[in-house]
Amino acid sequence: VKLYDVSMTIHQGIAVYKNNEGKRPILEITRDFGEGGARESKLTIELHTGTHIDAPLHFVPGGHTVDKYDPAQFIRPCRVLDLTDAETKITRSHLVRKDIAEGDFVLLKTLNSLDNPDQFNPEFVFLAFDGAGYLIERKVSGVGIDALGIERSQPGHETHKSLLGAGIPIIEGLRLADVPEGEYMMSALPLKIRGAEASPARVVLWKP
């Protein structure tokens, strides 16, 4: 079976949101071969780094945390939608052509997948509020996108709030350049971090 690894590599030079240096992951070696005969290290990571899952608590006060998702929500079929025709944002009009059915877990492939994964693009293509509204209407079971954020330039954060408020999980930071539009199986499990509003995840797709 051919797997598509659609995850970003976590390292200090990875693109971080708005180039905020405080968001860079740090890998620190805490034990090494000279001393105790083994390599051990510690990672400090902002939970929205690289490929990651958002839980409702990210934008909904009192919303549930990432450890409360049913893991079955993240090992399942998904649909990659080619939206490379969207230049700045994905709106309802881009999505209505895609024949989205109830229960689909949709991964939005945009021009972002061509960006350098180590360089933050402040002009990334995002999911507009009306596009999110359409996905909620269609009762999708999840949404992924190839940007570090599913929205920008919307002061009320309406895309995040409407999706997470409707209990729809969001995957951010996908890399979809090599994945043709179509149906796949997906594994995108978040870590089980108690109390956290998000988790980094390794995401892979394959043809069943």
Add this chain to the structure above:
Amino acid sequence: VKLYDVSMTIHQGIAVYKNNEGKRPILEITRDFGEGGARESKLTIELHTGTHIDAPLHFVPGGHTVDKYDPAQFIRPCRVLDLTDAETKITRSHLVRKDIAEGDFVLLKTLNSLDNPDQFNPEFVFLAFDGAGYLIERKVSGVGIDALGIERSQPGHETHKSLLGAGIPIIEGLRLADVPEGEYMMSALPLKIRGAEASPARVVLWKP
């Protein structure tokens, strides 16, 4: 499909190896609703915390790192072996009865799965060097165990060194109490952390 979530929950009170306080994960809130309208946090985690994957570099100088594993090694069939008859360690004699075939990814279920996941048990059941040798002979494709370490009380760390030296991935920190012996599908993907000798992982099993 019924999933078995065989992962430990990551939190500050989780059992850590030898009760080393420096190994406790720390979740720090870096932004909250009062300020910017969203919850964001940062996790500091020793890479051998909870359920995790070891790469060769953990015990083999110059060995490859966790990001170099082919993800296909971690989405695949596996076999849960009931070894609850082993009182202190799993030896060749426990394993020869299990009809292990070339390519099997074996998960060793022991009495450890009954331990409190928030309390380190210094007497945990481990895989003895001769047991590891038998698994290498059988050419298994991976080994998992329900302990934070796959060995203890072996001064040369021969179980780790022989398995990782043979390129066999190790999963530690599984929770298998609820999983009957048998064949399952498994997703156990490590995060893609550049240069790291290990990674936390969410591990789930299901019946195909």
